[in-house]
Amino acid sequence: MNKKILMLLVILTVSVCVIVGCSKGASQEEFETSENIMQSEVMEDEQISSESDEDVVDEGTSELIGKVEEIKDFMFIVTDDDNVSYAFTFEEKPEGLDKITVGDRVLVTYTGTISEVDPFMGKIMKIELFSNSSESLGENSSDENQSGDLRTEGITDPYVNSEVTFSNLTSEEEQSELRKDLEKAGIKESYIKDYIDYVNIYNEIAPKSVLNGWNTLDKVNYDPYEINDVWVQKYPDFVGVCCRMAVFTLLRDDILVNNTDFPKTSMDSLAFDNYSFEMMPTKYMTDENLKAFENFYAPIPTSVSTDKEVQKKVLEQALKERGIQFKNSDLKFIGLVEHNTVDESNPFLFIGHAGVIYEKNGSVYLLEKLAFQEPYQWIEFPSEEEIIKYFESKYNLDTTGKMAEPIYMINDKLF
Numbered sequence: 001m002n003k004k005i006l007m008l009l010v011i012l013t014v015s016v017c018v019i020v021g022c023s024k025g026a027s028q029e030e031f032e033t034s035e036n037i038m039q040s041e042v043m044e045d046e047q048i049s050s051e052s053d054e055d056v057v058d059e060g061t062s063e064l065i066g067k068v069e070e071i072k073d074f075m076f077i078v079t080d081d082d083n084v085s086y087a088f089t090f091e092e093k094p095e096g097l098d099k100i101t102v103g104d105r106v107l108v109t110y111t112g113t114i115s116e117v118d119p120f121m122g123k124i125m126k127i128e129l130f131s132n133s134s135e136s137l138g139e140n141s142s143d144e145n146q147s148g149d150l151r152t153e154g155i156t157d158p159y160v161n162s163e164v165t166f167s168n169l170t171s172e173e174e175q176s177e178l179r180k181d182l183e184k185a186g187i188k189e190s191y192i193k194d195y196i197d198y199v200n201i202y203n204e205i206a207p208k209s210v211l212n213g214w215n216t217l218d219k220v221n222y223d224p225y226e227i228n229d230v231w232v233q234k235y236p237d238f239v240g241v242c243c244r245m246a247v248f249t250l251l252r253d254d255i256l257v258n259n260t261d262f263p264k265t266s267m268d269s270l271a272f273d274n275y276s277f278e279m280m281p282t283k284y285m286t287d288e289n290l291k292a293f294e295n296f297y298a299p300i301p302t303s304v305s306t307d308k309e310v311q312k313k314v315l316e317q318a319l320k321e322r323g324i325q326f327k328n329s330d331l332k333f334i335g336l337v338e339h340n341t342v343d344e345s346n347p348f349l350f351i352g353h354a355g356v357i358y359e360k361n362g363s364v365y366l367l368e369k370l371a372f373q374e375p376y377q378w379i380e381f382p383s384e385e386e387i388i389k390y391f392e393s394k395y396n397l398d399t400t401g402k403m404a405e406p407i408y409m410i411n412d413k414l415f
């Protein structure tokens with residue numbers, strides 16, 4: 001089984017892809033599936049045995065033990081003992097990687113958070129060969145992981161409102177109604193077809209993860225393990241579509257970036273997005289579209305200030321510097337902008353989750369792709385305010401106290 005699908009970010013994010021995630025954003029960007037994470041917390045002064053010596057792992061770091069499945073010039077993939085795969089992306093080759101080959105059993109020491117779904121947003125401290133003699137550590141990790149096994153628990157939605165219903169777009173009738181709504185909002189027929197084609201790809205591959213008809217959100221129960229198992233059989237290289245990709249599929253003509261000469265930081269948070277576009281079974285984005293996508297979603301350098309108003313000003317300035325324009329007032333962009341301080345020397349803002357919204361018959365509809373390997377959802381809300389509450393309950397996952405509260409965008413309006 002090719003483990004690239006792991007990213008399935010379930011599925012990034014994202015990023016903060018946040019991220020990304022589509023987002024359970026990695027790092028603090030674990031958008032929706034931080035529950036998936038199989039990691040052992042490393043306590044201060046805990047000693048880790050290796051083949052040649054002993055190292056003390058600093059407080060605030062975590063570790064993952066597993067088998068290396070793939071190594072690229074910007075990432076490597078490790079599968080743990082529970083057969084869960086995680087991708088670690090980097091700009092500079094981490095310590096020890098030059099001594100590692102595919103198939104090696106390794107110990108990865110890192111900061112931040114890993115996720116099956118969203119891009120890795122932390123820092124790799126080192127990777128080293130792992131000795132199987134450190135059996136006690138492996139046993140402890142296994143016991144902790146079993147308690148959070150999503151094969152039995154699934155991913156449920158924390159937002160509950162009996163007035164809010166959703167569709168996974170499994171029927172021709174639902175898709176036909178959505179097509180009419182999008183056409184009325186001025187979206188090109190070919191763009192709508194591109195979007196629906198990938199809705200059908202997802203629903204056909206993972207039919208047990210979606211529901212027929214309209215349902216309340218308390219019925220949500222997505223199993224990322226099951227989805228991953230069936231997905232890789234069909235697409236061993238294509239990791240799926242995330243929230244950001246789905247949005248740009250529809251709004252690629254309606255989100256303009258008029259200035260590409262703006263302050264930039266690491267693009268790691270978009271690594272899975274770009275890889276997924278590259279591996280799509282049917283490609284529809286032009287080179288110009290892809291460049292606009294990258295420029296629009298590029299992380300924004302900022303400070304470590306946890307003051308939301310400070311970060312809003314940074315975001316406002318970035319939108320001006322990039323010359324970003326939202327042309328469509330009928331089908332609006334909606335995004336959650338996360339503050340990532342995993343690497344305090346390189347803090348940034350990132351659109352960790354995104355969707356599109358429009359009004360019809362007194363309701364506001366949200367169209368979103370939850371994460372790389374989680375379903376599409378078409379949700380009817382009574383108001384935009386309720387959509388913000390939904391985002392707040394689902395994606396505001398910071399427990400560190402070191403990040404500002406998320407900022408919400410509806411086109412160029414910030415909340």
